[in-house]
Amino acid sequence: MSNETLELAFQKKIDDELKIEPKDWMPEKYRQTLIRQISQHAHSEIVGMLPEGNWITRAPSLRRKAVLLAKVQDEAGHGLYLYSAAETLGITRDQMLDQLHDGTAKYSSIFNYPTLSWADMGAIGWLVDGAAIMNQVPLCRCSYGPYSRAMIRVCKEESFHQRQGYEIMLTLAKGSAAQKKMAQDALNRFWWPSIMMFGPNDDASPNSKLSMAWKIKRFSNDDLRQKFIDVTVEQANILGLTIPDPDLKWNEERGHYDFGEINWDEFWNVVKGNGPCNRQRLEARKNAWEKGAWVREAALAHAQKKAAKQSVA
Numbered sequence: 001m002s003n004e005t006l007e008l009a010f011q012k013k014i015d016d017e018l019k020i021e022p023k024d025w026m027p028e029k030y031r032q033t034l035i036r037q038i039s040q041h042a043h044s045e046i047v048g049m050l051p052e053g054n055w056i057t058r059a060p061s062l063r064r065k066a067v068l069l070a071k072v073q074d075e076a077g078h079g080l081y082l083y084s085a086a087e088t089l090g091i092t093r094d095q096m097l098d099q100l101h102d103g104t105a106k107y108s109s110i111f112n113y114p115t116l117s118w119a120d121m122g123a124i125g126w127l128v129d130g131a132a133i134m135n136q137v138p139l140c141r142c143s144y145g146p147y148s149r150a151m152i153r154v155c156k157e158e159s160f161h162q163r164q165g166y167e168i169m170l171t172l173a174k175g176s177a178a179q180k181k182m183a184q185d186a187l188n189r190f191w192w193p194s195i196m197m198f199g200p201n202d203d204a205s206p207n208s209k210l211s212m213a214w215k216i217k218r219f220s221n222d223d224l225r226q227k228f229i230d231v232t233v234e235q236a237n238i239l240g241l242t243i244p245d246p247d248l249k250w251n252e253e254r255g256h257y258d259f260g261e262i263n264w265d266e267f268w269n270v271v272k273g274n275g276p277c278n279r280q281r282l283e284a285r286k287n288a289w290e291k292g293a294w295v296r297e298a299a300l301a302h303a304q305k306k307a308a309k310q311s312v313a
């Protein structure tokens with residue numbers, strides 16, 4: 001079959017809402033786009049454990065500690081499902097981790113901001129997981145089977161994460177004046193970086209056109225950002241907190257909130273590795289990889305021993 005016929009059949013399958021599976025024919029660019037997006041998503045989950053991991057030993061109660069521990073463990077699980085989904089496309093986990101460690105693969109900009117107070121755990125759950133859900137629910141319908149199936153479980157867990165974060169914010173916002181101030185400060189610091197998570201504006205997003213045609217992405221970066229802002233403003237009102245954007249106002253005609261200009265210089269600066277915590281985050285990941293070498297060796301030796309015993313039997 002010619003390449004053209006294969007491509008037509010591939011696109012028809014996508015248009016008919018059928019899934020593409022690992023052994024199906026696919027254009028090389030589709031494979032590469034998925035490897036890029038899924039591996040970067042996996043790296044985001046693993047690096048995303050660090051800002052919250054910073055607060056596990058300082059959680060204010062046993063209940064809060066247990067919940068935060070469970071959440072951070074979930075993020076590790078998400079990373080593992082996603083690395084497995086990417087492996088079905090012909091890249092190994094070691095190759096993906098090399099790309100993270102040498103800085104050639106990206107991970108979400110949001111995880112390069114510091115977590116300075118306990119309220120940041122609330123703001124991350126509410127805003128960062130809230131933004132992640134908005135972006136990831138449509139990924140459950142992504143055209144690539146293994147990615148779409150991984151996202152179903154991930155999204156269920158993300159909703160627990162969002163709720164625990166909102167509950168922390170609610171407790172602080174209804175607490176003492178000092179607690180409310182702490183919640184407002186966390187919102188002030190995390191608001192803009194959270195809305196940057198959706199990526200550049202549509203006209204500056206080089207990957208969107210193909211990803212939308214291939215139904216990897218179902219909504220554009222700007223559409224998802226707008227949906228997130230529309231639901232989150234109402235949640236901030238319930239908390240009695242103020243979103244740090246003087247231009248934020250309801251636009252009756254559009255049926256959406258208008259919002260201020262995003263600082264794209266800050267976004268690209270963080271993406272390029274110069275955010276407040278980029279170096280610290282990468283160092284932590286590289287250290288964990290090096291210190292974990294003996295665990296990987298032991299696991300491999302154990303698997304080989306088991307396989308040898310089985311073949312004798």
Ligand code: FAQ
Pocket residue numbers: 036037040041042044045048049075106107108109110124128129132135196197198199200204205206207208211221271
């Ligand atoms: N940070 O052409 P586009 C989470 C890059 S998980 C860094 O629009 P695309 C859970 C982009 O890669 C959060 N880089 O790209 C959690 C591209 O560069 P490249 C992660 C960014 O792929 C919560 C370039 O800019 N979620 O939060 C960012 O079509 C709490 C041009 O952009 C996912 O990964 C950014 N924010 O759309 C965990 C979801 N935005 O690769 C722990 C899956 C853009 O060409 C604690 N990913 N770039 O060199 C996606 O939906 C998409 O990849 C987008 C970007 C929407 C992120």
